Amino acid sequence: MSISDSGTLEAAREGGAIRFTFDNSYARLPDRFYARLDPTPVAAPRLLKLNTALAERLGLDPAALATPEGAAILAGNRVPEGAEPIATAYAGHQFGNFVPQLGDGRAILLGEVVAPDDKRFDIQLKGSGRTPFSRGGDGRAAFGPVLREYLVSEAMAALGIPTTRALAAVATGQPVMRETPLPGAVLTRVASSHIRVGTFQFFAARGDVEALRILADHAIARHYPEAAQAANPYRAFLEGVVARQAALVAQWMLIGFIHGVMNTDNTSISGETIDYGPCAFMDAYDAATVFSSIDQMGRYAYGNQPRIMQWNLARLAEAALPLLGETEEAALAVANEVLASFAPAFEGPYIGGLRTKIGLSGDRMGDAALAGDLLKAMAENGADFTLTFRRLCSAAEDEAADTRVRSLFTDPAAYDAWAPRWRARLAEEGDPAARAAAMRAVNPAVIPRNHLVEAALEAAMQRDDLAPFEALLDSLSRPYEDQPGADEPPTPAEMPYMTFCGT
Ligand code: AMP
Ligand code: MG
Numbered sequence: 001m002s003i004s005d006s007g008t009l010e011a012a013r014e015g016g017a018i019r020f021t022f023d024n025s026y027a028r029l030p031d032r033f034y035a036r037l038d039p040t041p042v043a044a045p046r047l048l049k050l051n052t053a054l055a056e057r058l059g060l061d062p063a064a065l066a067t068p069e070g071a072a073i074l075a076g077n078r079v080p081e082g083a084e085p086i087a088t089a090y091a092g093h094q095f096g097n098f099v100p101q102l103g104d105g106r107a108i109l110l111g112e113v114v115a116p117d118d119k120r121f122d123i124q125l126k127g128s129g130r131t132p133f134s135r136g137g138d139g140r141a142a143f144g145p146v147l148r149e150y151l152v153s154e155a156m157a158a159l160g161i162p163t164t165r166a167l168a169a170v171a172t173g174q175p176v177m178r179e180t181p182l183p184g185a186v187l188t189r190v191a192s193s194h195i196r197v198g199t200f201q202f203f204a205a206r207g208d209v210e211a212l213r214i215l216a217d218h219a220i221a222r223h224y225p226e227a228a229q230a231a232n233p234y235r236a237f238l239e240g241v242v243a244r245q246a247a248l249v250a251q252w253m254l255i256g257f258i259h260g261v262m263n264t265d266n267t268s269i270s271g272e273t274i275d276y277g278p279c280a281f282m283d284a285y286d287a288a289t290v291f292s293s294i295d296q297m298g299r300y301a302y303g304n305q306p307r308i309m310q311w312n313l314a315r316l317a318e319a320a321l322p323l324l325g326e327t328e329e330a331a332l333a334v335a336n337e338v339l340a341s342f343a344p345a346f347e348g349p350y351i352g353g354l355r356t357k358i359g360l361s362g363d364r365m366g367d368a369a370l371a372g373d374l375l376k377a378m379a380e381n382g383a384d385f386t387l388t389f390r391r392l393c394s395a396a397e398d399e400a401a402d403t404r405v406r407s408l409f410t411d412p413a414a415y416d417a418w419a420p421r422w423r424a425r426l427a428e429e430g431d432p433a434a435r436a437a438a439m440r441a442v443n444p445a446v447i448p449r450n451h452l453v454e455a456a457l458e459a460a461m462q463r464d465d466l467a468p469f470e471a472l473l474d475s476l477s478r479p480y481e482d483q484p485g486a487d488e489p490p491t492p493a494e495m496p497y498m499t500f501c502g503t
Helices: 052-057 068-075 143-159 197-205 209-223 225-229 233-255 302-324 328-340 342-357 367-380 385-395 399-406 413-426 432-440 450-463 467-476
Strands: 034-036 046-050 086-088 092-094 097-099 107-114 120-126 165-177 181-191
Touching (some): 046 143, 068 181, 143 467, 197 209, 209 225, 209 233, 233 328, 328 342, 342 432, 385 399, 399 413
Antiparallel strands (some): 086 107, 092 097
16 A cells, blocks of 8 residues: 555555556556556455355465455455456446446446456455546445345355356445444455446437447457357347346245345346345345345336346347347337347246256146146245245155145145145156255255344344354355255244345
8 A cells, every 4th residue: 555646545556566457458458448556455454254265266275365455455445466447337227217337436347357267257356446427436345235146146156157157355444424333345346247238328319339349349358259150240249148147047936045236237238147236145035135225116026037138128129229130110129139049048947947946847838837736835924935845855755754845834634635646746757856856956055044144144244253154164165955944934033024125
């Protein structure tokens, strides 16, 4: 850290021993794509958690990152050699309203690391100080939301769902002012890129077709290289984003994940889950479930997620119109054709996934209705989403295990009415033990239960005790293993639950 001529703190730039294999393709795009600036240093960086396995996967040295010099980098106090820190520009529809300029208001992209397998990853510090895009915000993040994103994004990765990852959480030693002063923290987020639907909207809103083309070419090279060979590369690009996002939402639906703030600036072009603000996992199955305190209208409720994703992709198609055809009419025709592919691209993996969840490998008439009737009975009887499917795994090989499933329904008779139909269908499948094992590979035993996440964050924040956080993280890293104690639904006192956005 050093003091500049203007008296402000600046991040130290002298080369250190910690090596990042940076190759910063986004920082080579035109100036109007971002603002160049260093993170703002913090008072007292202290490493709370380092993701050793992810560091190794990226080709970084975890031992070096765990030193005070490493913590200084992860806090933004020291800029590693080869980094070209930028805050990226984007726009976005927030709860349906267009905001022409958002951008990284509290995040700085240090650069892109090329991993030993040649895959490219953004290394971004979130909570790293004000930027030209901060508007009224302080550019900082509090302990709680940082540890929450760490836990939930790593849980999603372990569940096998495309997501940004958490490399580290560092305490800043500085309070952030929210309703009350809270301890501050910085999250190091790793993503295959941070290009969003809102990034396209930023340039579309300015009528900057040249920038749109440059951005689309960049996104194609980075995420959809096969599209470059297509007759209409931009159409193929749009098709790729639609396919990946449809598959992503299907995966969310199949594990009861509610993103909570599906604004277009939080919808990634790569198809990864991004921006873990008010997200939460559903307990009792109910399509209307909303956890976010700011989502008063239920726009981003569990059951609305596919429709909202399609709406967000329509905003991407709209922004990309100048690239899609020679005339507006031709471009609109292309956009509409591609958007029509969303429904089948969602329904295929969603229905197929439900079938797998109840142990059906073949595809028979009536399978979707069978799964749908189970969901209906669960909704009418407050059955816990995760536990119902997990306990069905045992019931699939041993009818005696029905007792543990039916007890999850307020009226167990609802399960009793459904189970014989299921068993009759299961009889057409193969070996019961193999079927149960296949079910256990897709129906998690553990998810980030809201009350457990809160308890871990509270211990960390109030008592500086990271043991519950570590224990929960460890449990969430093996979600498909039965774990003692993880097989009980939350008590009524542990529900309902409310999340608070982006603070
Ligand atoms: P989010 O709700 O996290 O997706 O953020 C929406 C927009 O608000 C983005 O442009 C963020 O960069 C910005 N933002 C959120 N929190 C802050 C903050 N504390 N300081 C500055 N900008 C922020
Ligand atoms: Mg965001």
